[in-house]
Amino acid sequence: MKSAKRKTPNDLGGWVRGLDQQPTKGSQLMSNTNIDAKCVKKPANAVTFDTPKAPVSGKSVISELWKRASENMNHEEIKWFSGAGEQANVMIFNLKQVTEGIAGLVGADERAGNFEDRQELATLLWFIGDALGTIEAMMDISAEAEYTLHKTSKGGVA
Numbered sequence: 001m002k003s004a005k006r007k008t009p010n011d012l013g014g015w016v017r018g019l020d021q022q023p024t025k026g027s028q029l030m031s032n033t034n035i036d037a038k039c040v041k042k043p044a045n046a047v048t049f050d051t052p053k054a055p056v057s058g059k060s061v062i063s064e065l066w067k068r069a070s071e072n073m074n075h076e077e078i079k080w081f082s083g084a085g086e087q088a089n090v091m092i093f094n095l096k097q098v099t100e101g102i103a104g105l106v107g108a109d110e111r112a113g114n115f116e117d118r119q120e121l122a123t124l125l126w127f128i129g130d131a132l133g134t135i136e137a138m139m140d141i142s143a144e145a146e147y148t149l150h151k152t153s154k155g156g157v158a
Helices: 058-072 075-082 084-108 118-153
Strands: none
Touching: 058 075, 058 118, 075 084, 075 118, 084 118
């Protein structure tokens, strides 16, 4: 029985080479090597993107990933993303329950419990705002995915 040969970066097309690996005689080091980026060869269909302009947040990251990936998705993948709206509704319900619970605790406590420090309350409110932004992005993606599915079912191009 033959033992399986261990795969090396060169076996995988030479796209990734660790910093500790130096090119050896006979390695397939390509002419477009970029050592700083740890990239030996870029695929022929590689696409480069501009750096997003929006500040980093849950919403901006999810929206940017959708924008970049959605054009290359098949019907089943887009259908999966169309379900993001249902999950967003669950998240809204859960966040509503949590914020109402916190409001009840703070309202019943004369000293506002753990929120005696303004920074603690501000941190909680920033978190809630970011969670709502992420939920908003999920709802937007779901709507765009549903629109794409509807358009393609009517003979349009995705």
